[in-house]
Amino acid sequence: MTDVARLAGVSIKTVSRVVNSESGVHAATAERVLDAIDQLGFRRNVSAQNLRRGTGTGTIGVVLEDLANPFYSTLTRAVEEVARVQGKHVLTGSSDEDPTRERELVLEFCARRVDGLIVIPAGHQHGYIEHERNAGTPVVFVDRPPGEIDADFVLLDNAGGTAKAARHLAEQGHRKIGFLGDAPEIHTAAERLRGFREGCAQADVPFDSGLVAMGPHTDESVSAALDGPLRDATAVITGNNRITVHTLRALAGRTSRPALVGFDDFELADLLDPPITVITHDTWALGKSAAELLFARLDGDTSPPGRVVVPTRLLVRGSGEVVR
Amino acid sequence: MTDVARLAGVSIKTVSRVVNSESGVHAATAERVLDAIDQLGFRRNVSAQNLRRGTGTGTIGVVLEDLANPFYSTLTRAVEEVARVQGKHVLTGSSDEDPTRERELVLEFCARRVDGLIVIPAGHQHGYIEHERNAGTPVVFVDRPPGEIDADFVLLDNAGGTAKAARHLAEQGHRKIGFLGDAPEIHTAAERLRGFREGCAQADVPFDSGLVAMGPHTDESVSAALDGPLRDATAVITGNNRITVHTLRALAGRTSRPALVGFDDFELADLLDPPITVITHDTWALGKSAAELLFARLDGDTSPPGRVVVPTRLLVRGSGEVVR
DNA sequence: CTTCGCCATGACAACGTTGTCTGAGTCGAA
DNA sequence: TTCGACTCAGACAACGTTGTCATGGCGAAG
Numbered sequence: 001m002t003d004v005a006r007l008a009g010v011s012i013k014t015v016s017r018v019v020n021s022e023s024g025v026h027a028a029t030a031e032r033v034l035d036a037i038d039q040l041g042f043r044r045n046v047s048a049q050n051l052r053r054g055t056g057t058g059t060i061g062v063v064l065e066d067l068a069n070p071f072y073s074t075l076t077r078a079v080e081e082v083a084r085v086q087g088k089h090v091l092t093g094s095s096d097e098d099p100t101r102e103r104e105l106v107l108e109f110c111a112r113r114v115d116g117l118i119v120i121p122a123g124h125q126h127g128y129i130e131h132e133r134n135a136g137t138p139v140v141f142v143d144r145p146p147g148e149i150d151a152d153f154v155l156l157d158n159a160g161g162t163a164k165a166a167r168h169l170a171e172q173g174h175r176k177i178g179f180l181g182d183a184p185e186i187h188t189a190a191e192r193l194r195g196f197r198e199g200c201a202q203a204d205v206p207f208d209s210g211l212v213a214m215g216p217h218t219d220e221s222v223s224a225a226l227d228g229p230l231r232d233a234t235a236v237i238t239g240n241n242r243i244t245v246h247t248l249r250a251l252a253g254r255t256s257r258p259a260l261v262g263f264d265d266f267e268l269a270d271l272l273d274p275p276i277t278v279i280t281h282d283t284w285a286l287g288k289s290a291a292e293l294l295f296a297r298l299d300g301d302t303s304p305p306g307r308v309v310v311p312t313r314l315l316v317r318g319s320g321e322v323v324r
Numbered sequence: 325m326t327d328v329a330r331l332a333g334v335s336i337k338t339v340s341r342v343v344n345s346e347s348g349v350h351a352a353t354a355e356r357v358l359d360a361i362d363q364l365g366f367r368r369n370v371s372a373q374n375l376r377r378g379t380g381t382g383t384i385g386v387v388l389e390d391l392a393n394p395f396y397s398t399l400t401r402a403v404e405e406v407a408r409v410q411g412k413h414v415l416t417g418s419s420d421e422d423p424t425r426e427r428e429l430v431l432e433f434c435a436r437r438v439d440g441l442i443v444i445p446a447g448h449q450h451g452y453i454e455h456e457r458n459a460g461t462p463v464v465f466v467d468r469p470p471g472e473i474d475a476d477f478v479l480l481d482n483a484g485g486t487a488k489a490a491r492h493l494a495e496q497g498h499r500k501i502g503f504l505g506d507a508p509e510i511h512t513a514a515e516r517l518r519g520f521r522e523g524c525a526q527a528d529v530p531f532d533s534g535l536v537a538m539g540p541h542t543d544e545s546v547s548a549a550l551d552g553p554l555r556d557a558t559a560v561i562t563g564n565n566r567i568t569v570h571t572l573r574a575l576a577g578r579t580s581r582p583a584l585v586g587f588d589d590f591e592l593a594d595l596l597d598p599p600i601t602v603i604t605h606d607t608w609a610l611g612k613s614a615a616e617l618l619f620a621r622l623d624g625d626t627s628p629p630g631r632v633v634v635p636t637r638l639l640v641r642g643s644g645e646v647v648r
Numbered sequence: 649c650t651t652c653g654c655c656a657t658g659a660c661a662a663c664g665t666t667g668t669c670t671g672a673g674t675c676g677a678a
Numbered sequence: 679t680t681c682g683a684c685t686c687a688g689a690c691a692a693c694g695t696t697g698t699c700a701t702g703g704c705g706a707a708g
Contacts, residue, residue: 001664001665002664010687010688011687011688011689012664012665012666012688013666013667013687013688013689013690014686014687014688016664016665016666017666017687019665020666024685024686024687025686025687026685026686026687029686029687041455041456041458041459043431043434043435043455043456043459044435044664044665045375045435045437045663045664045665046435046436046437046665047371047372047374047375047381047436047437047663047664047665048371048375048663048664048665048666048693049664049665049666050371050665050693051369051371051372051375051663051664051665051692051693051694051695052664052665052666052667052692052693053665053666053667053693054693057371059415066401067391067397067400067401067404068394068397068398068401070392070394070397073391073392073394073397074392076391076416077390077391077392077418080391080416080417080418089415089417089432089436090415090416090417091383091413091414091415092400092404092414092416093404093413093414094401094404107367108413110367111367111368111369111370112370112371112413113369113370113371131365131367132365132367134365135365135367245591245592248592248595249594249595252595266591266592267569267590267591267592268569268572268590268591268592268596270573271572271573271576271596272592272595272596272597273596273597325694325695326694334657334658335657335658335659336658336694336695336696337657337658337659337660337696337697338656338657338658340694340695340696341656341657341696343695344696348655348656348657349656349657350655350656350657353656353657368694368695369693369694369695370695371693371694371695372663372693372694372695372696373694373695373696374663374695375662375663375664375665375693375694375695376662376663376694376695376696376697377663377695377696377697378663
């Protein structure tokens with residue numbers, strides 16, 4: 001800026017005025033300054049501007065589990081879209097389901113003075129985030145609720161989804177329904193199991209914990225679960241898109257396959273044979289709601305923490321209607 | 325920091341020393357400072373630090389087309405991973421294939437003083453980026469080469485991939501091979517078409533421009549292309565994962581289907597009936613190479629612009645071996 | 649008891665901006 | 679002719695850090 005000022009033969013303040021399109025600069029002077037800016041390729045240093053102005057940095061942080069997972073990338077894109085119309089940018093970080101990494105990312109983003117945070121929790125302890133919230137950085141949790149603290153969050157109707165799936169399978173005549181879920185420490189996995197249990201109860205189907213396997217997350221372990229505890233199940237509910245895919249792969253060669261309902265829709269589910277019945281939801285809406293909640297806070301909303309639940313829907317395609 | 329200093333009864337410089345774990349602070353003093361930091365929830369302002377230090381911001385910018393597309397999100401995740409071990413963070417922005425937006429994002433990121441940029445070009449004109457490169461911000465282009473300027477880039481072997489596909493289909497006895505590609509202005513689309521043409525020539529299959537449709541990108545338009553220009557094709561090559569999926573959907577109900585080879589592998593391709601033969605590549609490697617190139621520049625590598633080509637491979641699964 | 653050197657600490661400037669205030673010049677009206 | 683109002687421009691401080699240099703105290707060597 002000093003260089004621009006020197007080249008244009010004005011003071012840096014005048015350059016600042018031109019850069020910010022402030023009024024009160026003679027047209028000819030402004031012209032000279034703009035020329036100098038062009039000539040030198042000057043670009044305002046946003047960090048310095050933020051420092052001086054004391055306003056936010058125009059950035060929001062998104063801490064998620066794995067950007068390569070379509071669920072999270074779609075969610076992030078939705079956040080980015082909301083941020084864009086607000087003129088904000090998005091800093092992302094993948095925690096890999098590691099609470100320590102989650103924490104590091106959150107604190108790092110706070111040190112970078114993000115205006116707000118959207119966090120998909122990896123851990124259950126978020127007391128550490130209270131300092132930051134008190135310091136004025138709003139935080140919205142997505143997909144899983146925060147632990148220890150009372151804060152905004154946006155969740156899916158996990159239990160409702162699997163309950164619907166269980167009832168649906170019961171209606172199809174199934175009495176031995178298995179459940180393949182993620183590790184039970186993960187909130188969504190626990191909730192989906194709970195919903196499954198409730199759905200069984202509602203449909204008068206016996207809940208058999210022997211038909212439940214929580215945690216397998218490779219082709220091999222899923223296959224082993226299907227051959228082991230879930231051997232006698234005539235139908236299976238899979239707890240997320242990853243597990244559904246593993247299950248499909250495990251079942252691929254087999255002649256007799258259990259009926260299947262998967263949590264999370266996925267591309268091409270309708271083109272498989274049989275087409276896969278799923279519990280679907282609007283991932284985009286999940287991210288959008290979270291972002292909107294966050295921006296409401298940034299706009300000064302100080303109402304008590306909000307909880308948004310995004311509905312899930314059973315999308316019948318065929319795989320849930322096949323009986324062994 | 326001033327507050328911490330006051331509370332601990334020291335000068336801000338001492339706080340700075342403690343925060344930076346500099347030597348030469350009495351243990352007892354450091355203890356007092358740390359207590360004060362804890363008590364006040366102080367977090368160093370990284371913007372101010374960067375401003376003062378004059379070193380980079382520890383951030384790299386990634387400008388891509390659409391984060392919700394698994395191809396780009398995987399690529400970004402790979403970049404993030406490389407950045408992580410270097411202690412850097414990632415700022416992302418989706419251009420939506422709009423050159424203006426691409427440019428805005430690049431310039432905005434530069435104003436935020438990112439240490440480097442990874443750009444998946446939306447446009448063909450990148451002269452505007454020279455200023456920034458001269459100002460010391462290295463830029464690596466990915467997936468498509470830059471226009472107008474000479475810079476580092478990492479591409480897929482697009483032409484090689486479709487040439488392999490064409491030869492493969494020719495070996496299967498096909499003489500009327502169609503090509504369904506993206507808009508020809510897009511570099512990858514043009515290259516893949518070129519490769520197709522070359523592959524046909526190599527295999528002595530007549531290249532028929534009547535069997536080529538470039539640009540359709542909805543279920544409907546793809547379906548129309550299959551019913552129109554590509555009506556007589558006994559085999560079809562699809563130019564990217566989006567188009568492959570549209571094609572699969574369009575063909576779903578039909579009794580007689582052309583053989584199919586798709587560019588880009590995709591999840592569940594092996595579980596469809598028939599399993600889909602694809603031209604596959606290592607998306608992660610693409611992102612990783614780009615990031616490594618960028619960090620080499622940041623480490624002071626001043627060799628002439630590098631060009632990396634990531635190989636593609638034909639993965640035979642079945643759909644290319646089906647003859648109408 | 650000096651003097652030297654080291655250790656712990658602080659004062660101050662500067663990074664690149666911008667808000668506030670002040671000043672120089674111009675113009676029109678009394 | 680004087681004065682106020684107005685326009686344009688610059689000086690200066692401050693945002694939160696950290697690099698540089700200075701200072702005071704204290705132990706050891708002379």
